[in-house]
Amino acid sequence: MKAVTCHEGRLALEHVPDPVPGHGQVLIEVTRCGICGSDLHARTHSDLTADGAAEIGYDAFMRSSQSVVMGHEFTGRILSYGPGCREAWPVGTRVVSLPVLEQEDGVHLTGLSVRAPGGFAERMLVSEALTIPIPDGVSDDRAATTEPLAVAHHAVRRAEIGKREVAIVIGCGPIGLAVILMLKAAGVRTVVASDLSAGRRALARACGADVVVDPREQSPWTSYGERRGHLRTAPSLMELGLSTMKTLRRVPGLPWWRVMRAAEKVGATPKGPVVFECVGKPGMIEDLISHAPLLSRIVVVGVCMEADTFRPSMAINKEIDLRFVFAYGPDEFYETLRMIADGTVDPTPLVTGTVGLAGIPSAFDALGDPDRHAKILVDPTSDATAP
Structure with missing residues (x-):
């Protein structure tokens, strides 16, 4: 499949192996993925962040020497389930998920660890236990803002x-x-x-x-x-x-x-x-x-x-x-999605552009200009190379 990797601060569109869902994991087709300020930081300061994360017990944060697929503000459609899943939703269900992936060696930050490739790709893995269906009537664009709004x-x-x-x-x-x-x-x-x-x-x-x-x-x-x-x-x-x-x-x-x-x-x-x-x-x-x-x-x-x-x-x-403050809890993530669904929050002003996978490098550059963009979304099916 196609994905954008980050290595030594360089973003590149590559062909990478298709992910295979393990125990308790769900394979999804990525429909949208937001580019976060954390992604901009991680591109240039990943080693410094990794050192800090290691001090509090998490030693798998991405490092510049690794090739990592970033992206943790994503929506997708369920393609298949791994072993041990409840399979609570039909294949094709639109979902969001907290960006934490459970692996055999523990939990990892999706899009910020080589052990949990993120949403700058055609497909990715999520933890079934942290996955939530997108309510009817909520577009992929709006649902993709759940994570930053949380x-x-x-x-x-x-x-x-x-x-x-x-x-x-x-x-x-x-x-x-x-x-x-x-x-x-x-x-x-x-x-x-x-x-x-x-x-x-x-x-x-x-x-x-x-x-x-x-x-x-x-x-x-x-x-x-x-x-x-x-x-x-x-x-x-x-x-x-x-x-x-x-x-x-x-x-x-x-x-x-x-x-x-x-x-x-x-x-x-x-x-x-x-x-x-x-x-x-x-x-x-x-x-x-x-x-x-x-x-x-x-x-x-x-x-x-x-x-x-x-x-x-x-x-x-x-x-x-x-x-x-840092991140959010699962309850806050769920509440945020509900607020988007019932109209309590309208995230429309946040989204100022969309690119395909090939446009991610230019989107990162564009986000450096505060007068041009706020939140740029990635649509893996789009051919757009500039936001």
Whole structure:
């Protein structure tokens, strides 16, 4: 079969052996596969990522010396089952699957390991236990966005953001746009999007962002107005504490400490916005810690592949809550597919181009220009060589 391999950072269309489903595995014909930012990173930083993965016990992440078929945002049609399968769905059923393949030596990341070739191919293997039928009425294009949207769904859930809190999304590449979609699906009323690219700002609006800014012209920290009461200086926090105590202690016998604790429980105490870092470049965390209002919650979604630094003292002084998120759970993946199916989330603005297998190298190049594309899908049956 035809597949695109990555070796020493070079993408090449080749003929590779047809996959044969093993125990608990399903052979599918690939109908769509999205190109992910992780694919762009893995092409050039696979050895660095593999070293980090090995430190936490996974030693099979792709390395530059290997020839790997990438692609982990896929849809397909069932062709056959391996031994030990339940065979729950008829041959020809359209499916998505979590990109994890169980092999004899353990589980492997689909499209990011030589042991689990991915969706930049005509056919591939998936684990039956992680496979989900695509609901009727959901196109292959929309279903192929399940995986990146599940990443965003997980990030929004981990953020624990309330509907009345302000969300600020820094970076409107594919993952930032997916976060915007999931924030609006969660009912968040004020979503601010910030990006240097005019094209990405336009896509952020299409995805539902309420305020869109070019950070060179307007600060995302003040773009949504001062009415939220976000505190921007240490004296303002101290003055608030002093004025609150003065007010409470005017009431004789009032257990002011209990009132303050009760106010905290109902969300009446000061807090900052919830910030989603979706850029993934050195210096971004320090920049956000330095400029975000006090008491902000920063959720790091972007994957920075290089060593980075920030000032813990500044984060402490401003009492910044810093959270890092990764991937998603099977429940979140399933919920995301259901949200696409019932219209809660419309991923249409994410997809800006489609290529065939031969067009994957040009698609990787095109994704380097933020004004040209967001999410490019691969259709193995297409002859398109440019998105």
